[in-house]
Amino acid sequence: MKIRLARLTATALWVTAVGAGLGGCSNSGASTVPQVVAAAYPFTFVAEQVGRDFIEVRNLTSPGVEPHDVELPPQQLADLSDADLIIVEGGFQPAVDDGLEQIAPTGEVIDVAEIVTLQNAVSNTDTLDPHIWLDPQRMAVVTEVVADRVASLTPEHVGEIRANARRLIEALEQLDAAYTTGLAECARRTFVTSHAAFGYLASRYNLEMVSVSGLDPTLEPSPAEQAAIADTVTREGVTTIFTETLVSPAVAETIADETGARVRTLDPIEGLTEESSDETYLTLMRDNLAALREANGCS
C-alpha cells in the first residue's frame, strides 16, 4: 500500500510539472499520462470514454480474439505490472487472473466482479455469469467506479472526468430505456444464442435465453443437447438462431437448417472484430436491440 501511494503521488507530481512547465508541447506522449490496462473491450470502452485524452488505455484482448481464452505473452504481463490502473473481471478470463497473481501489480486493480452483483449462469447454476456488460445498468455502476479511480490518477482533470462519466451514464440510461420499451411487447420471449452471453440482458428485460454452447464459446453441445435446442426452436416458433462475431457459427447453422430458422448476428460485445472497429459498445447494443426486436416480433 505504501508503495502504491508513493507511486500515485509521483505520477501526479510529474503530470502537474509537465502541465505547468512545458505546456502542451511534450512529445514523449505515452509516458506522461497514466497508463490504464483493461482486460477486455467493454472495460476498455468505459475507461476510454471516461478518461479520453487524459489517460492511455490498452486492451489486453486484441481485436478478433475471443477474450474468454485470451493468452498473455510476456509483453502484456509487463504492461500489467507497469500499469497505474488495471480493470479486470475475476473469473472471466483465467489467463488474466493467473497473470495478476504472477506479477503482483503495483497499480490499483478494479475487479468488476467485486463492484456489481453477479448472477448464476442460466446454463450452469453452479457458475457465476461474467457477462455483466450486456446489462446497461451494471455498466453504469462500472462507469462510476472507473471514473473515481481515473480522477484520482489525474487530479487536475477531475471536472472533465466527472463530466465524461455523466455523459456515458446518461447514454447507458437511454440505452436501458430503449431496451425496456423496445422489448416490452413481443410475439415471443425466447431467443437462441451461440454462447450463453446474454443472461443479464435476458433477466433485465424479461427474456428467455437458450444457448447452443453454454458459458464457454468453445464448447459444442452433444447431439442430445442439439436435438433439445432444435425442439425448443420448433415448439416456441423461434424465427432466428443467433451467431456471434468471434466464434464459429457451424452448430448454430446446423440447427437453423434443421428447423428452418434464419441465422443472424447478436454480438456479445466481448471484443471488436477488424470489420467492426468503427462500432462502439453503444452502437453494437443498439444493433443487438434491433436484431432481438425483429427475431421476437416486438411491436
Ligand SMILES: [Zn+2]
Ligand atoms: Zn462470453
